[in-house]
Amino acid sequence: MKEDEEVSQAVAAAAGRMEGEAVVQRLVEAVEEIAAISDFRNAYKKQFCNLSRRIRLLAPMFEELRDSREPISEGAARSLARLGDALDAATGLLQFGSDGSKICLVLERDKITKRFQEVTAQLEQALDGISFDKLDISDEVREQVELVHAQFKRAKERVDIPDAELYGDLSCLYDNSSNSNVNPEILARLAAKLQLNTISDLTQESLALHEMVTATGDPERNIEKMSILLKKIKDYVQTQNPEMGTPKVKAFFSDGKQKAPIIPDDFRCPISLDLMKDPVIVATGQTYDRACIEKWLDAGNDTCPKTQQKLQNTTLTPNYVLRSLIAQWCEANGIEPPQRPAKPAKQSSACSPAERANIDSLIRKLTSPNAEDQRSAAGELRLLAKRHVDYRIFIADAGAIPLLVGLLSSTDPRIQEHAVTTLLNLSIYDENKGLIVSSSAIPGIIHVLRSGSMEARENAAATLFSLSVVDENKITIGASGAIPALVSLLGEGSQRGKKDAATALFNLCIYQGNKARAVWAGVVPILLNLVMEPTGSMVDESLAILAILSSHSECKAAIGALDAAAVLIEVIRSGSPRNKENAAAVLLHLCTGEQQQQHLAVAQEQEVMGPLIELASSGTHRGKRKAVQLLERMTRFLEQKQQQQALPPATFSDEQGVL
The missing domain is CATH 3.30.40.10 (Zinc/RING finger domain, C3HC4 (zinc finger))
Known part of the structure; x- marks a missing residue:
């Protein structure tokens, strides 16, 4: 009977593990599906983008749970299943916002707003019901999820009403669909705000309108009124652009007789x-x-x-x-070039007219065929951009960034160095970060990082760090191949170069997708060597990066394969408070999963209990939590070891043979 009970318990435990894994896989797939939804309709673009972004920030938690070897309890599985239901509701709403008719979305304002509130509340309640202490996730991911939870909590208490003027214009036109006299200004506003400016836009809206209204079973009268409304917008747009539907647009000379060549798109x-x-x-x-x-x-x-x-x-x-x-x-082609409107430059900084004239002159020199002109101009812009925020603003406004990006591929080392350092100084001003990335600067910066002078490589790494402050840029920079070049600089650079590479890697590896890239690039052995260096000049940075990486399964395996436990225990014993905290975080990840017995055994050999008890009582807040969790694992390990030692020697039955 006892054996039957044990078998039943084992079967139930296995079933529970399978259920937990299925729930987590469902969550991973739901976020992937949501991430694939894009092109949200204009009227609710902000709300849809915010909802999608917040949900995508939950992905690292689901990925860590999927990669974890710790079983998910029955209660935690139920909580995660409720979150799965909430994500399904969010997916439906986001798909509605991506594929639906722009006109219908605006006219159904009250229904859409209510759906946003319902989905937001459902997500907030599902997150509120999860006990994170019972889940095997890293502190960094937990903090991110708690931030998302707080955002949903605030969002459910706030009602974001879309453009009131747009709603008013559409409602007026809808209610008076039989009236042929429509104010052109209203039609112009609608075409602009709904982004119905081309034949392609209007055709897509017509299909979406009919599909949505038909799917929801709206009466024929609604379809007719909305179609009339769309036709009025279409007629107005075509009136403004008579040749809009033609594949090529042809221009005419002023006399109206001679055709000009086809204008390139x-x-x-x-x-x-x-x-x-x-x-x-x-x-x-x-x-x-x-x-x-x-x-x-x-x-x-x-x-x-x-x-x-x-x-x-x-x-x-x-x-x-x-x-x-x-x-x-x-x-x-014998056409007079178009003349730019004579208007004063936009006052974007406090630079004097003389300073502006000087900067304009330097920017023109960047395009000079003379390398010395380029070198001196880039060098002076580098110093100006370092000096004051007004210069950073005006240099960017004056169009220097695309030209500096072009100089990153220069064969002259000094030109290359000045160009990347100027971009670094310009990026200090936050609004310039987007301009630099949108000017396709990242491949050029990585080129300098790989092949420039040591100073240029250092400043390229610092530039990538500055740009990666923006979360979207972490993804772009990582996918562009920057991480192997940063790892190389971390291993062979000057002291300053190593520091710049480490700060950039730390920032990039906050994004889950970049962690494996760093491991593949060979960062783990370099980091462990830096931790063990006698000078100790890179211990802080190295342990901070290892603490971020260790939450990823591949990273944890790479750290474990290098017998890092003994090194980490030495840091816990004698390191600074922050380093003790990070070392404990890495060791805790090693002591969780397939190879935990091996690492726990090393920890026992290194007599880790004393240092852990001290850390649990006097460490940082996070360090104390990690130490307590490690002590619990060590205690269980020692108890199991004692039980195994107390068992009598194994015996063999007659059927098995006698030794």
């Missing part, structure tokens, strides 16, 4: 479809005619019209290269 403004007079780059990297994009921004829009991404800033950087190409094309 890249020379036309995506908003007006006309030849650009003053091309400028926005924060997403897209180029528009200055007059058109300024009108768009002045109307209160904060998105890129072409990509619909939220603009990190409203800085407009002159696209000198494209302006030059347009002028060359016009000259080659």
Whole structure:
């Protein structure tokens, strides 16, 4: 009977583990599905993006639970299952926002707002019901999840009403669909805010409108009224752009008789479809005619019209290269180049007119065919950008960033060094970070990091650290191949180079996806060597990075394979409070999972109990928690060892044979 009970218990335990693993896998897949949903409709873009971003921040917790060898308790599995239900509801809402009709989304404002409140409350309640103490997740991930929980708690108490003017305009047009006299200003606002500016936009909206209304079973009358509303917008847009539906746009000379050559698509403004007079780059990297994009921004829009991404800033950087190409094309085809509007430069900093003139002159020299001109100009801009925030603002506004990015590939080491260091100094001003990344600077910075002079490599690493402060940039930088180059600098650089590489790696490895990249690049043995260096100059940084990495299964395996436990225990015994904390965090991860017995045995041999007891009583807050958890594991390990030693020697039955 006893054996039957034990078998039943074992079966139940196995079933529980399988249930927990299934729940976690469901959560991982739900977040992946949500991450794949994009292109949210304009009216609710902020709300949809916030909901998606907060959910995606939960991914590291689900990944750690999936990679963990610790079983999930029945209660924790139930709590996670409730979170899975909440994620399913969120997926439906986000899919609705991505595929649905823009017009329908605005007119159904009250229903959509209520759904946002319901989904937000469901997610907050599900997170509130999870006991994180019972889950095997790292402190960093737990802190991130708790932050997301707090954001959902605040969001459920706040109602975000979308653009009231947009709702008013659409409602008015919808309620008076039979009225043929519509104010053109209303139609212009609707076309701009709903981003219905092309035949493609209007066709997509027509399909989405019919699919949504049909799927929800709305009466024919609603379909008809919304279709009439959409047709009015379409007629207005085509009136403003008569040739909008043609695949190529042709220009005419002023006499209206002679046709000009076909304008290349890249020379036309995506908003007006006309030849650009003053091309400028926005924060997403897209180029528009200055007059058109300024009108768009002045109307209160904060998105890129072409990509619909939220603009990190409203800085407009002159696209000198494209302006030059347009002028060359016009000259080659006998067309007078478009004249830029005569308007004063935007006052973006407190620089004097003389200072502005000097900076403009230096920027022009960056394009000089003479290497000495480039070298001296880049060097002076480097010093100016270091000196004051006003210079950082104006240098970027004047269009220096794309030109500096071009100089990163220079074969002249000093030009390369000045260019990357100027970008570093410019990036100190937060609004310039987006401009630098959108100017495709990251591949060039990585090129300098790999092959530049030591000073240039150090400053390239520091630039990547500065840019990676923005969470989205962590993903971009990691995916661009920066991590192997940073690991190389960490191992062979000067003291300053190692520090710069370590700070950049620390910041990048906060993003879960970059941790494995760092391990593949060979960072673990380098970090352990730095911990053991007699000078101890890199112990702080190395242990901090190891503490972040150790929460990832591949990273933990790499650390364990190098017999790191003895090194970590020595730090716990004699290191600084912060280093003791990080060493304990890494050791705790090693003592959890497949190889835990091996590491616990090493810990016993190194007589870790005394240092852990001391850390549990006098360490940092986090250090105390790690020490207590390690003491619990050590106690269980010692008890099991004593029980095994107390068991009588194994005997064999007659059937097994006698020795």
